[in-house]
Amino acid sequence: MTQKVDVVFVLDETASMTDNIRGIRAYVDFLFEAFDREGRDATFGLVTFRDETRTYGRTDDLGTFKNWLFKIGVDGGGDIAEAGLDGLMTAVTETQFRKDAQRFIVLASDGAFHDADYDGKSAYSLDQVIETLQNAHVRVDVIGIDYLPIRQIALATGGTWRAIPGRGYLEYVPPLTLTVKLFSKLGTLNLENGQMDDKITVYINNPPRPKQLTLTWKVLNPLGERCYGPFTERKMIPDDGSTQVELRPELNSEVFQTIPGIYTIIYRLENEQGHQSILRRTLTF
Known part of the structure; x- marks a missing residue:
């Protein structure tokens, strides 16, 4: 029986x-030839993105797919992050994967x-994206920057990560700044007395004074999967003239630490x- 394969770029x-x-335009001929040579029933789809996405569909025709690739108008960008x-x-x-095909x-992104x-x-x-990909039985192979969440997409779905030529706008951006946020408009995250004691300080001196704060937290494992939470804590703010509120969420590593x-x-x-x-931080075991 011919093996069916659906590939979406x-x-x-x-x-x-x-x-x-x-480079991808030049490579696609070899890709089609490789699947033909192996006797596989392959189709190819295309989705592009900047700050928004565009979908082209899915086809088994090389000419149609190459036309889609040549319609890509590389432009814009300048943000550190894209969609x-x-x-x-x-x-x-939105891709109509065939029921019995490998997905x-x-x-590819820089x-x-x-x-x-x-x-x-x-x-x-x-x-959320990783869970959706896993439930749909889709493997993701990534050509991208050396950035933890991007590598996790490949790891969590059984795919591979390869470094993309060049580093684009991230060449001089330390990778840690893209995964950690210790300061925000509402408050700051402080690490006290070792790895597991987090204190969140919320500043309430700017009018109008809030009456209630809600803190939700969760932990992602080294594959990017949610392994702890989400938990929610609500705190009423007294009308006593105080200028800050402290929150100390509970983190139990014995529950969520399953892999190094x-x-x-x-x-x-x-x-x-x-x-x-x-607010975000990382923790290494």
Whole structure:
């Protein structure tokens, strides 16, 4: 029986990707030939993204797929992050994968991605996207920067990560600044007395004074999967003229530490006025 394979390319089409897109255009002939030579029934799809996504469909025709690739108009960018998570979600939810086909996504980007749990500019968080990919039985092979969340997408889905030629806008950005946020508009994250004692200080001296704070937190394991939480704590703010409130969320590593590596702790602060902030840190076991 002929083995069916569905491959969707999810490509960053910002200006810094010009040479990489050219390389993919040149490579695609060899890819089609390889699948033909192995006798596989293969189809190919395409999704592109900058700050928004665009889907082209899925085809088994080389000419059609090459035309899609040549329609990509690399332009724009300049942000540190792009809509990579949105591109992946578009690929997995809008591509009509065949029921009995192996499912692959090839993600190529020279930037980080917007994340609901980092900059709030995506509707999706890393762990949400990973869970969706796993449930859909999609393997993601990544050509990207050496950035923990991007590598985790490949690891969590059984795929591979390869370094993309050049580093684009992230060449001089320390990778840690893209995964850790100790300061936000609503408060700060302080580490006290070892690894597991986190203190969050919320400043309430700017009018209008909030009446309630809500803190939600979760932990992602070294594969980017949610392994702890989410937990929620609500705190009423007394009308006593105080200028800050302290929160001390509980973290029990005996519950979530199952494999060695880098864990990501994510805190979301909200008040009843609709203001939100994200705080993050990493923890290595």
